[in-house]
Amino acid sequence: MKKILIIGIGAGNPEYMTIQAVxxxxxxxxxxLMDKGASKGKLIDLRVEICERFITEREYRFVEATSPERERGGGDYTAAVVDLNLAKQQTFERLIGEDMADGECGAFLVWGDPALYDSTIRILQAVLAEGRLQFEFDVIPGISSVQALAARHKVPLNRIGRPIEITTGRRLAERLPDTDSVVVMLDAEDSYQHHVDQDLDIYWGAYIGTPDELLIAGKLKDVADQIERVRKQARADNGWIMDTYLMRRREGEDS
Structure with missing residues (x-):
């Protein structure tokens, strides 16, 4: 029986690797290794570095495949993601079927934590549901960008006894959640700019844990334009950006 591990490798710093993951x-x-193009080569480089740094007990090999891309534009976002995951499912099935021998262990190294805005778990479940391959798989949690963001800014994610909401930039553009603390991921359109009239603090970070790390914090209305400028420049310099932020209502005291 083949075995697959989905290993959370943390949000960019090799030292975010847990003992369980090592x-x-x-x-x-x-x-x-899923190749997302030359501009995102650092994502593969980090995975190779992690293996070279922490694997001491066995020989291993890498198999690379081109990662399918989501169709972008004004179409149906949910349908585009479904199509993307189907393409990934076909790629994963081919890799597991053709590039592993029976009894071997294969692994996908997932940025951050596999349970948070990542589809690797559901894609492997879909492969199994098709019934053409048989394998078992386990999930190893990792330190997410959300945890790393809070640590780097030295703030808790929630106020005492109060909830937080984790959402996407797409959803934030539609409305500001009622909770007084909201974590935003996958924001390609600077959606915080929709809420600069609100009395909010923001804690923003990009490439968290990497040598390219960027951190900005302050009143949203004071730093929103700075974040947008820095974000635009970083994307131009690196060819991609991976950022996360926490927004918190300023009125009231912790309870």
Whole structure:
């Protein structure tokens, strides 16, 4: 029986690797690397660095495949994601079927944590549901960009006894959640700019844990334009950006 591990590798700093993740690395025969193009080569480089740094007990190999891309534009976002995951499912099935021997262990190294805005778990479940392949899989949690953001800004995510909401930039553009603390991920359109008239603090970070890390914090109305400028320049310089932010209502005291 083949075995697949989905290993959360943290939000960019190799030292975010947990002891459980390091132990898991040392059981793997083949690592599947999804190539997202030259501009995102650092994402593969980090995965290779992690393996070279932490694997001490066995030989292993890498197998690379081109990662399918989501169709962008004004179409149906949910349908585009469904199509993307179907394309990834076909790629994963081919990798597991053709590039692993029976009894071997393969792994996908997931940025951050596999349970938070990542589809690897559901894609492997879909592969199994098709019934053409049989394998078992386990999930190893990792330090997410949300946790790393709070740590780097030295703030808790929630006020005492109060909830937080984790959402996307697309949803934030539609409305500001009622909760007084909201974490926003996958914001390609600077959606915080829709709420500069609100009395909010923002804690923003990009490339968290990497040498390219950027951090900005302050009253949203005071720093929103700065974040937009820095974000635009960073995307131009690197060819991609991965950022997260926490917004919090300023009125009231912790309870």
């Amino acid at each position: 132990k898991a690395l040392n059981t793997v025969d083949v690592f599947f």
